[in-house]
Amino acid sequence: MPPKNTTTLFSVPSLLISLSLLCILSLSLFFLSHTSSPSSRPQTAPLPHANSFIKVYVADLPRSLNYGLLEKYWSLQTDTRLGSESDNQIRSTHLWKQNLKYPKYPENPIIKQYSAEYWITGDLMTPEELRTASFARRVFDSGEADVIFVPFFATMSAEMQLGVGKGVFRKKEGNEDYERQREVVDFVKRSEAWKRSGGRDHVFVLTDPVAMWHVRAEISPAVLLVVDFGGWYRLDSKASSSNSSDKIQHTQVSLLKDVIVPYTHLLPRLLISENKERQTLLYFKGAKHRHRGGMVREKLWDLLVNEQGVIMEEGFPNATGKEQSIKGMRTSEFCLHPAGDTPTSCRLFDAIQSLCIPVIVSDNIELPFEGMVDYSGFSVFVAVTDALQPNWLVRHLRSYSDKQKNYFRQNMAKVQPVFMYDNGHLGGIGPVPFDGAVNHIWRKVHQKLPMIKEAIIREKRKPPEFRDLVVMIGQPVFSPC
Structure with a gap:
């Protein structure tokens, strides 16, 4: 027993507390000293492991609805639209015929800015042995797929109509774009894949604000790749009443199910x-x-x-x-x-x-x-x-x-x-950059898969007449909760 006047500097409990505080202080100093400077912080999330991918089935649309539209565009004798000088030059020299199977996309900036449809499709059409850097793995059985990609060049379809018959664009009679939209929707709706999911696992590229304008309510359950929601959240400028049928329902687009994609840049990269x-x-x-x-x-x-x-x-x-x-x-x-x-x-x-x-x-x-x-x-x-x-x-x-x-x-x-789409290959057919726009788009779609699958399962328990009513009145058909 120690003498009564002896003072114990550290009891066992107080010693443990002191050591714990010392460890916390040391760790804090370590992390502070090893925190990267602002200029060295990564501005993008790391790309997924090479074994990660999304399984994509490509709907077997007629060629007339994608690359055939490009052939039709380049076969025009001339184009008087703003910005068409470069394309008219290509037409006159027949340069577009260098690759007849996969014609080049227009250089007209009004159209080119929406060319995501071309590069995404080109990646999926590339021979599988060359697609080692692609986040999307193409499968040939829709039952094995995570999503069904619909390779309709909706921007080209709309721009073709605006170029040759702008006056009927919002009408159905005499509107070739509407006829193509109708053909696409009827085709996919007849498929077993659409019937299984109600279209919720289908992917459409709608970068042009007026793409597939007439059938948007019918494809609203799908994953829509859009540059923003501005073309959806508005009344037609000529509409005189807020009750106009031209009003696009907010419920047809959502960050929960859809993906915002970049415009195609028109200026060259500066290093x-x-x-x-x-x-x-x-x-x-x-x-x-x-x-x-x-x-x-x-x-x-x-x-x-x-x-x-x-x-x-x-x-x-x-x-x-x-x-x-x-x-x-x-x-x-x-x-x-x-x-x-x-x-x-x-x-x-x-x-x-x-x-x-x-x-x-x-x-x-x-x-x-x-x-x-x-x-x-x-x-x-x-x-x-x-x-x-x-x-x-x-x-x-x-x-x-x-x-x-x-x-x-x-x-x-x-x-x-x-934010770069171009893979540097003729016709867009070739390996995509691992860190480019196409792979990032598929990564964002991949993030939606749990909600897509949940929505499909939940929808199956609803009476068929209710599901038909929902689509008919244009209310939300994708319910995340």
Whole structure:
């Protein structure tokens, strides 16, 4: 027994507590010292293990509904639409005939920006031995598939009709696009795969805002690959009543079942090693006057057009406009991205490829691959109410230091491949980049599989007459809960 005046400095319990605190402190210091700097943080989620994949069955549509549409497009004697100069040149030299089995996609920027349908289909049509980098594994029995891909070139179908008979586009009589839409829907609905799932495991590419306009209620249970929901959440501009049948139901599209995909960028990629000093603060090229949500653009234009260091150019998608955009985006620190007729446009992806920091002024924007890509690491998001305050936006952009802007551009360089479709092969037939847009799209579809399967199982228990009623009235046919 110790003497009464002896003081014990550490009892056993207090010693254990002290040691525990010391360990926690040491671990904290370790993690703080090993945390990566902002510039080294990855801006994309890691791609899945090589053994991960999604099983895709390709619906056996007639060729006339995909590559046959391209043959028909290139066989036109001429095309008077805006931006068609390059395609008319290709027609005159017969360059499109280099690969008759898989013709090239149009260069007309109005059409090319929606070319996801071409690259996704091209990947699936590539011989299997070349598809080692593809996240989608093609299967030839629909019963084995996770999803059924419907290879309808909906954008080409719509653009063909707009080019030769725009006046009947919203009508059914004399509308070849409607006839093709009807043929696609009737074909898939007759299949056993559709009957098993009610279409919930079918995948359609609808990048053009007017693609498959007449049959959207019928395909709304499916997984829709869209550039945004802007073409769905609106009334037709000519509709006089909110009760118009032209109203597209919000319930037909949802982030729960659908996938937001990138536009095809129209400007060439600028590597970070090629980046040069940028003299302009903010750049925008496009149409000033837009409808609906794009009216914000007109207000922004009036606020910014006379600001020092800001260039606002009225522009159109032709060869001259492309060269101006390349120069403008590569020599500017920031590129303005306001909403147009829809919340987004290919301008965002041109800015990324040009290493021009996007300034996104669009409160309702949907972005591709969120959860995989951290847009805050290379973009500036501005609320519409802030952007419309006089002098606010320019002051805000000038507050960013050179270090911050360099951080944005370094991160942008890392994600450039994620938004690229072109695989560099004639006709799009060849291996896709492992980290490119096509694989990221299939990864997002893969994330939907648990909910798709749950919805199919839940729907089977409902009386057939109820299911028919749901489709008929255009209410939600995909129920996640």
